Amino acid sequence: MSCVRVELGERSYPIHIGSGLLRRAGLLTPYLADRRVLVVTNETLAPLYLEQVLAILEEASPQVLILPDGEEYKTLQVAAQIFDALLKSRFGRDSALVALGGGVIGDITGFAAACYQRGVPYVQIPTTLLAQVDSSVGGKTGVNHPRGKNMIGAFHQPICVVADTDTLGTLKDREFHSGIAEIIKYGLIRDADFFRWLEDSLDSLLERNSAVLAYAIRRSCEVKADVVGADEREAGIRALLNLGHTFGHAIETGLGYGRWLHGEAVGAGICVAGHLSARLGRLADSDSVRIDALVARAGLPVKLPAELTEQQMLELMSVDKKARRGCMQLVLLNSIGSAALTDDFSVEALMGVLHSNRLAE
Amino acid sequence: MSCVRVELGERSYPIHIGSGLLRRAGLLTPYLADRRVLVVTNETLAPLYLEQVLAILEEASPQVLILPDGEEYKTLQVAAQIFDALLKSRFGRDSALVALGGGVIGDITGFAAACYQRGVPYVQIPTTLLAQVDSSVGGKTGVNHPRGKNMIGAFHQPICVVADTDTLGTLKDREFHSGIAEIIKYGLIRDADFFRWLEDSLDSLLERNSAVLAYAIRRSCEVKADVVGADEREAGIRALLNLGHTFGHAIETGLGYGRWLHGEAVGAGICVAGHLSARLGRLADSDSVRIDALVARAGLPVKLPAELTEQQMLELMSVDKKARRGCMQLVLLNSIGSAALTDDFSVEALMGVLHSNRLAE
Secondary structure (H helix, E strand, C coil), X not given: CEEEEECCHHHCEXXXXXXXXXXXXXXXXXXXXXXXXXXXXXXXXXXXXXXXXXXXXXXXXXXXXXXXXXXXXXXXXXXXXHHHHHHHCCCCCCEEEEEEECHHHHHXXXXXXXXXXXXXXXXXXXXXXXXXXXXXXXXXXXXXXXXXXXEEEEECCCCEEEEXXXXXXXXXXXXXXXXXXXXXXXXXXXXXXXXXXHHHHHHHHHCCCHHHHHHHHHHHHXXXXXXXXXXXXCCCHHHHHHCCHHHHHXXXXXXXXXXXXXXXXXXXXXXXXXXXXXXXXXXXXXXXXXXXXXXXXXXXXXXXXXXXXXXXXXXXXXXXXXXXXXXXXXXXXXXXXXEEEECCCCHHHHHHHHHHCECCC | CEEEEECCHHHCEEEEEXXXXXXXXXXXXXXXXXXXXXXXXXXXXXXXXXXXXXXXXXXXXXXXXXXXXXXXXXXXXXXXXXXXXXXXXXXXXCEEEEEEECHHHHHXXXXXXXXXXXXXXXXXXXXXXXXXXXXXXXXXXXXXECCEEEEEEEECCCXXXXXXXXXXXXXXXXXXXHHHHHHHHHHHHHCHHHHHHHHHHHHHHHCCCHHHHHHHHHHHHHHXXXXXHHCCCXXXXXXXXXXXXXXXXXXXXXXXXXXXXXXXXXXXXXXXXXXXXXXXXXXXXXXXXXHHHHHHHCCCCCCECCCCCHHHHHHHHCCCCCCECXXXXXXXXXXXXXXXXXXXXXXXXXXXXXXXXXXXX
8 A cells, every 4th residue: 555645734635545445444444533424426336345335434334325327417416415315314514425436426525525514524435547546636526517517616625535446447448548548647747757657558557457557546646646735726736737628628518428538538638738739839749649649549539529619619618717807728738747827829729729630520 | 984804814804884885986896806796686685786786896897696585595506596697607717706685695695606616706795784793704605405504505705795884774674683683692602791782772773873783783793703713614612603593593494494584593592592501500590581681672582483392493403513423512601791612401401491482382
C-alpha cells in the first residue's frame, strides 16, 4: 500500500492506494469512529464490493443506499434520494457518507455530504480507474444540469480516499480506457517524463499489469494532490486540470449524459486542444501528433462526434465554468508537460479546429 | 445609515442599516462591478421594491427571477428554478445573485449561490424584520425537507447586507411580530440589558418608532455578527443562536411549512425553553414569567400548537441538527442574558413541559 497526502491544512487527507485494501479491517475505523454511516453505491457495484465494504465498516453498522448506474443519474433529483434516506433514518450532523463507486457515485455522494445539514464528512472508495486517478481526489463534488456538466456543486474535501486496485480487475475495457484519458492529461499539463513513460508503458498498462497500474495511479494522485494543495478552489493553477474538459463537457452535454463516457469525451477533447494549440503556433505539430497517437492507442476517440456541428459545440462550450464575462477560456498546451489557461485565440481558429476534427458522418 | 461588520477574515462583510438605502444609487456598485447579476425575489415583494432595486443596480443590467411567496416554497425544487434561470441565460462564475425578500428568499438564494458552479457571490437585501435582524446575516443558507427545516444547505457568507428600514413600513403585523421573536432571543442569550430595554421599549417598537426600530435592528446585528465572527460554522457558541429553534422547527415541520411563521414558532419555543430551564432549576421561575410576558406582549404565541401531541413534538425535535448520536441537545437558559447548549435534561422533564405548555384543543 502506498499513501499520497493532499495537504490542505486542517482539511488534509490521505489517499491510500494498493491491492487488498477492501479486505483490510480497521482501515477506516479512525475516520468513522462514533459516526453513523450511510454507504452510497450503485446497482452494478453493490453485488461486487458491498459485502467487503460492509465487513470493514462492521463497527459502524452502516446503512446502505443503492442508486441506479450511469451519468444520466447524476442529477439533483437523485441527490435528493440521498437526503431522503438520511432523514428517514434520522441521521444527524454526526453522520458520515461513504461513496463506493466511480465518478458519478463519488460526485453525487460528495455533494450530498456537502449539503446535508450544511456539511458532514465523507469517504471516497473509488472503484474505477477514472475515479481513482481523478474524480475522488480534490473535493470537487456536484451534479449535472441538462444544460451543463457539474453546474451545481460544492468544494467539499473527503476525509479519506481508499483506492483498492483490485476493483479495476472487473472493469469493462471501455471504462478502463476512459480512466487513461485523465492519466495522459497529468503528463500533458505538468510532467513530460510521465508522458514519455506512458508512451513506453501503455501496452503493459492496457494489460492491467499491477506494478504499472499502481505507478500510474500513484503518480496521477501525486500530481493532482500537488495542484489541489496549491489551489483548492481553482483561483489559478487548478484550472489546468481541465485540459480537454471544456470540449469534453460539451460532448457529454450535447450527446446526452452517458452516451460517451467522461474519459472518452476528455480523450477527444485533449486531442482537439492539442490541434488548436498547434494551429495557434503554441505547440509543435509533432507533439500534437504524439498526443493523438497516445490517445488512440489507449482505445479512446481522437475526434469529436459527428452528431454535433461546430456551431453546437461552440454554444455548449460557452456555458463552461471557466468562461468570464461571456468570454470563453481554454486550457491550451505550450509543450508536452506545460499548459496555460487563455482566451488568446480567435473564434475562427476554434471553429476551424472543431470542423476539421469531427468524425465523418 | 449605520454599518455593522461581520469579521470573518477575507469573508468579512458589512451590514448597512438605515432608511432610504434602496434609493441610494451606487451603494452596491463596489460589490457587483463587472458581474452579471440575477435578482431573486417573490411575487409579493416585486411590485413593492423591485423597481427601486433595479434602479440602484442599473449599471449591472440585472435579470430577474420572481418566485412564489411562502415558507412552503423553500424547497430543493424551487432552488432548481434558480439554477434553470442562471443556465438559461448562460450565467458564468462571474455572476452574482441578489436576494430581495424575507428569510425564505434569502435562504434559498444564498443556497443557490453556494452551489451554482460551486459558489458565486450574493448580496442580501432583507425586507422583513426577521430577515434584517437574523436570517440575512451569518451565511446560513438552505432549503427545507418535508422531514426537517433547513436540512439541506451550506455555510456561504453574503458579500454585503443592505437592511433598508423603510421596507418594514409595509409589513403585516403578523410578519412584524415574528421578527421580534429573534430580537428577544438576542437579549436572552447574551445581553440582559438589551432584554430590559426591550421590556421598556416594546410599545414603541410595536408602533414601529423609527429610532427604536433602528436601535433594535443594530443591536441584534451586533450580537449576531459577534457570535458568527467567533464561530462561523457552529462548532460551539453559535449554537446558542438556536434558543427556541429546536422547538420552533418541530412546530413548523409538524404543522406544515407556512402555517405558523418562523418567528411565531420561535416565540413559543423560547417560552418553552424557559419553562424547561425553570423546571430543571437552572432559571428562576420569575425570569420564565418575564419571558412569557414579553413574548405575549409582542403578539406571539407562548404555547405550543394544540394539533401536535408531545410525542409528535419529541419525534420531530429528534431530527434537529444539534442532535449527537441520537441524543438531543437543547439551548437552555441559566439566567436572562446567559444560555448553554446541553443534553442534561431527562426525557420526562421535556415531555412534562411539552405537555403543560400546549394550547388547549
